[in-house]
Amino acid sequence: MPESEVILDFDRALPAPLPGQTPMEEFTLQLRAGEILLVRVEPGNEQLPLADAALGLAPPARGRVLFLGTDWQAAAPDAALRMRARIGRVFDRSGWISNLDVIENITLAQRHHTRRPIAEIEEEAQQLARQFGLAGVPPGRPAGVPHRDLRRAEWARAWMGRPDLVCLERPGQGVANEHIAGLAAAVRQLCARGGAALWIAGDAREIEAVGAGANIRRRAMRGPALSEENL
Secondary structure (H helix, E strand, C coil), X not given: CCCCCEEEEEEEEECCCCCCCCCCCCEEEEXXXXXXXXXXXXXXXXXXXXXXXXXXXXXXCEEEEEECCEEHHHCCHHHHHHHHCCEEEECCCCCCCCCCCHHHHHHHHHHHHCCCCHHHHHHHHHHXXXXXXXXXXXXXXXXXXXXXXXXXXXXXXXXXXXXXXXXXXXXXXXXXXXXXXXXHHHHHHHHHCCCEEEEEECCHHHHHHHCCCCCEEEEEEECCEEEECCC
């Protein structure tokens, strides 16, 4: 993907918050291939509508949100599903389907949106789990897996199918420092191959792990405003 390509475009967008999310002011921002948008949040405003808006799940009250040049609100339902298949996400709150095993959760989107052999999909899930420091995908239902392991299994799920965009909502919650460094390395690899990442960070460890670089766009939530933040 060309480095100049805009992956995510908030065009004078006013995200519409869902219940429990922090209201935001209108803003304009483009995230290009190879870039990381790092958004620092503070206690009391951790739950943002940014990821829901980025995936076209919460239409903006005003303005537009585009993914790879397509306005979510103009996309037909089938097209929107195909677009979402190119986006990985780590949810701020639990995003697991409780009556499916962890492996079924992780592979669900690839089994639904692609024609890849099941064995190939499951092998990718196992490889990604090992990449993030697990022995493999944890067996059983999500409720029976320790949070620290389940969180890293979410990382594996977000990377399935080589996504073009990954949205991370405070992904380091409950996870040891050494694993957060591994997550940041995976984000850098994603950007190196032309993807992009939206990383909402409420933990200084996450911000430190991302580090500095010309490809990192830094913002902070100050009240309802998404403000530019310099090191």
